[in-house]
Amino acid sequence: DTAVSQTPKYLVTQMGNDKSIKCEQNLGHDTMYWYKQDSKKFLKIMFSYNNKELIINETVPNRFSPKSPDKAHLNLHINSLELGDSAVYFCASSPRVAGGTDTQYFGPGTRLTVL
Amino acid sequence: DQQVKQNSPSLSVQEGRISILNCDYTNSMFDYFLWYKKYPAEGPTFLISISSIKDKNEDGRFTVFLNKSAKHLSLHIVPSQPGDSAVYFCAASLYNQGGKLIFGQGTELSVKP
Numbered sequence: 001d002t003a004v005s006q007t008p009k010y011l012v013t014q015m016g017n018d019k020s021i022k023c024e025q026n027l028g029h030d031t032m033y034w035y036k037q038d039s040k041k042f043l044k045i046m047f048s049y050n051n052k053e054l055i056i057n058e059t060v061p062n063r064f065s066p067k068s069p070d071k072a073h074l075n076l077h078i079n080s081l082e083l084g085d086s087a088v089y090f091c092a093s094s095p096r097v098a099g100g101t102d103t104q105y106f107g108p109g110t111r112l113t114v115l
Numbered sequence: 116d117q118q119v120k121q122n123s124p125s126l127s128v129q130e131g132r133i134s135i136l137n138c139d140y141t142n143s144m145f146d147y148f149l150w151y152k153k154y155p156a157e158g159p160t161f162l163i164s165i166s167s168i169k170d171k172n173e174d175g176r177f178t179v180f181l182n183k184s185a186k187h188l189s190l191h192i193v194p195s196q197p198g199d200s201a202v203y204f205c206a207a208s209l210y211n212q213g214g215k216l217i218f219g220q221g222t223e224l225s226v227k228p
Contacts, residue, residue: 004158031214042117043159043204043218055213090158097214101147104216106158 003027004107006091012113013081021076021110023091031055032074033092033104034066043090049074050097078112086114118142119207121219128226134192136222138205141186145207149216150179150190153202162203163190195226 004025013019025032033056034046048056052068063079078085091107119140128134138148146167151159165172165179165188172179178191192199205219 033214035218041202041220043206043216045215045217048213048215050213056215092158094214102214103161103164104214106151106160108156108158 006107006110010111017081018079023074025093029093029095031094031097035090037088081114119217119219121222123222125223128195130228131194134195136190136203138188146210147208149206151204197226200226
């Protein structure tokens, strides 16, 4: 009964490959997010979706494409993986599109290693 | 250009004493500040928040103080317990920015028995 789940937990792949990370939330939330935690430990937002509609798209390479088939799922597809894509990717959700008034609930993270 | 900074990567405290974690920010338009706690191999979990119109918010052992003139906030944990050992992230939000949170790089707290 995990609130926000991500698969896989670990992903090791070669440069140039295409991979996807899946995220699901069972909290009934309207808004979902993808964050990237780089080697310097900063958590940086990549995308947010509200009811399947893209709300935030930070300056992320277009090799990264989020897909939201329904409001409970937000998947992240990455084309032509590069060494610099190695990081931990966190999915999160919140009841609404809001700032600090709505808590964001995070998944356990997916550690991506590009060789 | 990091708008939220936690300059202490680690902090070690004795059980029962006070832990003080610090956070500095540069953008005076932030409307909410939050603290998240993260255990290894888990995602961050929300701990406590404060509106920019307040200077203090308390929840049990956790108190957050906001000094807007200094663009500084701090999290106080009293008394500290070994189970508090984790990485603490400070985050800030801007009104009407789609729920975007801007995080600091975290401070690893170790509470020793």
